[in-house]
Amino acid sequence: MNITKRIQSQDIVSMPERYRATLFNSLSGFKSLALIGTKNAEGRTNISVFNSIVHIGANPPLLGMVFRPDTVRRHTLENILEEKQYTINHVHRSMLPMAHQASAKFDDDSSEFTECGFTEEYTSSGTAPYVKESVIKLMMHYRMHVPIPLNGTIFLIGEIIEAIIPESYLQEDGYVDLQKAGTLTVAGLDAYFSTELIDRYAYARPGVLPHSLANRREQSS
């Protein structure tokens, strides 16, 4: 028998802090998972793990991300505001568990690249370091940030100025096959998942039952 729990505001207030963090990080659903690569003015590189990247728009191509008021990711925010550039690097199965390890609080004078065994990679589009081991990656240019007074977080928005994608994962209509690329998703603070496609559906219209795009593709190929 499946008993359903109703958690209300009075229960939330009295929760132990760690339990509350684990619970509410789970409840937002599955999240994007990426390593953010930055470099400071002195050339010191940094990697942070982020699971709060969100699509803001395609024209111009904008992505947002949430900075918590903690110390671990302080270098990432400082570097972005200073250098105006950062990279977003998808995390794949072969990058675990070291992609998780990049969330540890390393000394100020060390780089997560060396601490976690990742390789810096550069293109002519920017000065921020890509993570070479990542197969889908984006060079971002800082556009704006908004402080969220409710809890001291910062919502930062950047524009994609370069996207690196192996051609075999890029379909005719612009869809990138993240499952084929091995991009992972994350739930809660520390649970990593691969994915299994159920279906793609055509643009929804009133009175027309959604038809499958994925099956149509299989039939026609």
Add this chain to the structure above:
Amino acid sequence: MNITKRIQSQDIVSMPERYRATLFNSLSGFKSLALIGTKNAEGRTNISVFNSIVHIGANPPLLGMVFRPDTVRRHTLENILEEKQYTINHVHRSMLPMAHQASAKFDDDSSEFTECGFTEEYTSSGTAPYVKESVIKLMMHYRMHVPIPLNGTIFLIGEIIEAIIPESYLQEDGYVDLQKAGTLTVAGLDAYFSTELIDRYAYARPGVLPHSLANRREQSS
């Protein structure tokens, strides 16, 4: 041989609009998937599909979401600003393809509940309609919204005032087993995925290799 494509700003400008939307909606990585339930002052209910829900903080428990400057989700935003409440309902496999159909532009005088065959459900915590078919769901109280001048989107933040979770999916440490609950994730505009757990890792510390939480749990149970 895997040829890598480098897409740069000059390529992005000249892309057909639909291709660009599909491409950049894919590049943010896997996304949360939920139906947002609202009701207006006259009691008319509404469901919208959202894939931009993001964790803002656990204390108080805050979630953000992005409203695009389109007409489909206009009722959701109007209803939230008017009534200050909305529900977030996880989407499970059995809710496809009708959860996708809820993204169609229905007439103003119809509700996605009836059009898509979902059932309204209410608790004493609020006036917004839950989607009964969803097994993990949240009652939200509006807290603030921020206009994003870069492209006319709105970033809206609400507080969780009630969480409904079957007890069998809620673990001792507060982690909610979304895979067991059948919560789906989405990529691009229209691709729906189930998930497969790779591992959970303990809190990362410098000099200590990440150890598995999921395997430890299996061994001790």
